[in-house]
Amino acid sequence: MFALTPVVRTILIINVLVFFVTNESIIQQFGLHSFLSDMFSPIQLLTHMFLHGGFGHIFSNMIGLIVFGPMLERFWGPKRFTFFYFFTGLGAALLFSGINYFEIRDVYEAVQDYRLAPTPDGFMSFIDMYAQSLYDQVASFAERFEQQPDNQQFIDGSLQIVNRLYAGQVNEPMVGASGAIFGVIMGFGLLFPNTQLFLLFPPIPVKAKYLVIFYGAYELYTGIYRAQADNVAHFAHIGGMLFAFILVKYWGSQRKNFY
Known part of the structure; x- marks a missing residue:
């Protein structure tokens, strides 16, 4: 159904395998804690990207990865796509952690x-x-x-x-690959803005650039006005999109060196 590329396939497999062995102890140890928490460790900036809080959480993230990731990997190649994925994921974690700190x-x-x-x-x-x-x-x-x-x-x-x-x-940890996935969505929208995507809900076609604009506006709004019980790391999503925008624009300015 999906023509998976090597890096996308590897990330998908790791996330699924980790999901099946994840328990509360692992989430507490490797989920991303606040800088103010005694449970914080720098390694959590990386490990939280492979943990998910439930089936719906990992399903939505992995669908985003396998839909938008392969075309980016083919366009950039495996090494650059891998760097992009982790750059946006770490950037998302840092923005979220900075806002969380204040x-x-x-x-x-x-x-x-x-x-x-x-x-x-x-x-x-x-x-x-x-x-x-x-x-x-x-x-x-x-x-x-x-x-x-x-x-x-x-x-x-x-x-x-x-x-x-x-x-x-x-001491509430943040988990999930959402920051990196939103980075992938932003990268896709920037590089292939006029690609027609067919939504499931509602079942209508929409260009990638409009989908990215909608996602960005929605996450910014909910990040600022979210309820305390929302339990969604909206600023991680925004961070992933922001760092993706910065990296894609930088690579674009260095076209002769990167493409």
Whole structure:
């Protein structure tokens, strides 16, 4: 059905094999953690690209790879395509990690402030700012804390909740090849902009350049306005597309040396 090229086939096989042996321990060890996490390791910038959180996750990524990757590999050759794939994947991880660092740093500072002055109002302000999706779960506790603001049991309980929320964010790993796959999609759209692609949903033809524009605009919007419970690394997708754009344009400016 798909005429796979050597590098695309190898990446596909590695991802599938890793998926079948992946468990929570492997994800925690090799998924990409925040720079602020004690669980962070530089090797995770690479290893997270071969881990996926579920069948739908790996299926969508590998479909993108086998649909758009082979033509790029034929155009550039195996070595340059391999470099492109990992360059965009690492670039995506760095952009995601940089933005994540500033987001988590704000949470960390809020946690530090709350530890110094744990009050009912401060507790609800923290929840409203950083964990709105958990409001219903802590509403009853917050109401009792409001009624007994000097009760050490409620003070300690609020600190446990705040610390647990922070730990959950700072130690939540990011996994998936999505950054590199979005880089591949961007590369395809830049090099073959007028290629007609037939979408499944909705079943209509669309030129590659318009698909890339749609993906980029959607990821930028959701990256900025995403909900806390979204659980999708939109800025990794944007990073993959951004670094793909930079590399393709650079190679284009060095045409006499690369093509």
